[in-house]
Amino acid sequence: MDIRIFTSKQEMGPAAAAAGAAAIRKAIAERGEATIILATGASQFEMLDALITAPGIAWDKVTCFHLDEYIGLPMSHPASFRRYLKERFVDRVGKLAAFHYVDGVADPKAETARLDSLITSRVVDVAFIGIGENGHLAFNDPPADFETEKPYLVVTLDEACRHQQMGEGWFPTLDDVPAQAISMSIRRIMASRMLIVTVPDRRKAEAVRGAVEGELTNRVPASILRTHPDCALFLDQAAASLLKR
Numbered sequence: 001m002d003i004r005i006f007t008s009k010q011e012m013g014p015a016a017a018a019a020g021a022a023a024i025r026k027a028i029a030e031r032g033e034a035t036i037i038l039a040t041g042a043s044q045f046e047m048l049d050a051l052i053t054a055p056g057i058a059w060d061k062v063t064c065f066h067l068d069e070y071i072g073l074p075m076s077h078p079a080s081f082r083r084y085l086k087e088r089f090v091d092r093v094g095k096l097a098a099f100h101y102v103d104g105v106a107d108p109k110a111e112t113a114r115l116d117s118l119i120t121s122r123v124v125d126v127a128f129i130g131i132g133e134n135g136h137l138a139f140n141d142p143p144a145d146f147e148t149e150k151p152y153l154v155v156t157l158d159e160a161c162r163h164q165q166m167g168e169g170w171f172p173t174l175d176d177v178p179a180q181a182i183s184m185s186i187r188r189i190m191a192s193r194m195l196i197v198t199v200p201d202r203r204k205a206e207a208v209r210g211a212v213e214g215e216l217t218n219r220v221p222a223s224i225l226r227t228h229p230d231c232a233l234f235l236d237q238a239a240a241s242l243l244k245r
Helices: 009-031 042-051 081-093 108-119 159-167 186-190 202-213 221-227
Strands: 002-006 034-038 062-066 068-070 098-100 126-129 152-156 180-184 194-199 231-236
Touching: 002 009, 009 034, 009 042, 009 126, 009 194, 009 231, 042 081, 042 126, 042 194, 062 081, 062 108, 068 081, 098 108, 108 152, 108 180, 186 221, 194 202, 194 221, 202 221, 202 231, 221 231
Parallel strands: 002 231, 034 062, 034 126, 062 098, 126 194, 194 231
Antiparallel strands: 068 180, 152 180
């Protein structure tokens, strides 16, 4: 794991975007196309702002997959991850080869089957992801399923995850946070050629310490990142504050 620490998230986000953009350009140069995965949440704001202005990317040759979405939440809701990515990425970046949203109001079984069929045969060049306060990757809360080969899963959100979503301001009360979501699985994320993991803020410091220095366990899902051959972890000083190294 390549760990990079920055003085602020305003420095961290553009650095993460630059590393991912280089991998996208390389994939297009080698194969004529690229496939990426995009996460959402407060941790991705600065990275996405920088990624959409990265020079030299032929976005019309890039296919994007959406990492996760709440079940039952319409796209019109302020907390919808489809809305987040449409407003913060899709509408700003210009023409894409394709963007495959996770439809949270579709039948979950049919929706996961649809997404599975789209991504199963694809080589994912870069996954832009974060780490949750409870150590989750996507919505794979602890204890996460490290074994399933299924690309997309229906998952139940734990209380810590739901508290994080409320704490970040996406929902007014805990009761408003949906109990279930559709999430990309751990193995599908880990199958990406490169992982760009962007983690700001002191509230993530315990999860970062567990991911980097703790036991490799599904009770800290992000600890599995240490097994990936090309994983770059971008931290601000607050998120890195509990690391011993």
